[in-house]
Amino acid sequence: MPPTEQALSLDIPALTAALIRHFQLHEGCYQLNVGFRIGVGGFALDGQSHTTPLPGAAVGVEGVSLARIPDGMQVPNMIDAAKVNPAPQPIPRTRAKKTT
DSSP states (O other): OOOOOOOOOOOHHHHHHHHHHHTTOOSSEEEEEEEEEEEEEEEOTTOOTTSOOEEEEEEEEEEEEEEEEOTTOOOTTOEEHHHHSOOOOOOOOOOOOOOO
């Protein structure tokens, strides 16, 4: 039997930091938002066609986004973009020395 491949996963702060780097954000504090879509209806939970459906709901993840947190606010799972994705420092130009 082949070995089971281990799933790769990110927790909320790591996913927030990955999105900050993806969108090339270098300043401000952000938190992760998750959008859900909810559908309601009758569900035959045992899969049989003759069973009376039960009322229920299905929830799907529609997407994720970053929300910028106003300065001075502290919220759970807030990530500072300057710490996880600092702005690149400009490379100082040096003049070539003249040779005689």
